[in-house]
Amino acid sequence: MIKQDHITITINGKRYKFSVGDGYGEVPPNETLADTLRNRLGLTGTKISCNEGACGCCTVIVDGKDAVASCMALTVEFDGREVLTVEGLEDPVKxxxxxxxxxxxxxxFQCGYCTPGIIMVAKALFINNEHPTPEQIQEALSGNYCRCISQYTVLRALNKLAGNEDAELANIVRANDEIENPIPVRQVLHLSPYANGSSSSHSID
Ligand code: FES
Ligand code: FES
Structure with a gap:
């Protein structure tokens, strides 16, 4: 267990000093960085989904280069370090x-819930490599999940940024080709009265 009375973390360029402990307003030693960012500082752009290191939604950049799942990291471990969240990405001038x-x-993006985490992983990738290959982009994003299936447009955006125009198209074609047995949509339930005035269903072939 790390024993500290205070910690100082630079977050999006601002220095924050936190008291460590179990008292009111203090950061408990077992508080995650994701909770500190969201609940203490209001930086809710960092999302929590799985809360166990599996989805990438909570990713932040540490010390200007490392993508870190903030739901798996304790705030007290970041004493003296720099954290960048999606709120800190925009340049006030540019x-x-x-x-x-x-x-x-x-x-x-679609619902956008996974988007901050994907953007932060991509940012870490581009900080370390200005022109990643399509394979490097896919590898970097392999820990990020999107339940809205925005992956194809994410790959297109990042490959364009990296200058991989041709490869980006190949990726999308390959991805579509691999869907041999798409999940059949057989039935759509309209449960909302706004859909057609009453609960009903119909089939789609
Ligand atoms: S919320 Fe942190 S990895 Fe899923
Ligand atoms: S855009 Fe909705 S979860 Fe990815």
Missing amino acids: GLDPIQQAFIDEYA
């Missing part, structure tokens, strides 16, 4: 980060 702009240009 505007949105090129990755954020690429996601907007390519509509690389």
Whole structure:
């Protein structure tokens, strides 16, 4: 167990000093970085989904280069370190980060819940490698899950940014080709009264 009375963390360029302990307002030694960011600082762009290191939604960048799942990291471990969240990506002078702009240009999201985590993983990748290959992009994103199936547009956005225009198209074709037995949509339940006035169902072939 790490024993500290105080910790100081630079988050999005601002220094925060936290008291460590179990008292009111203190950061307990077992508090995760994701909870500190969201619940103490209001930085809710960092999402929590699985809360066990499996989905990538909570990813932040540490010390300017490392993508870290903040739900799996204790805040007290970040004393003296720098954390970047999705809120800190936009440059106050230049505007949105090129990755954020690429996601907007390519509509690389649907509900958007996974998007901050994917953007932060991509940012870490591009910090370390300005022109990643399609394979490196896929490998970097292999720990990020999107239940809205935005992956194809995410790959398109990132490959365009990396200058992999041709390879990006090949990726999408390959991905579609691999869907040999798509899940059949047989029945759509309209449970909302806004859909057609009453609960009903119909089949789609
Ligand atoms: S919420 Fe942290 S990895 Fe899923
Ligand atoms: S866009 Fe909805 S979970 Fe990814």
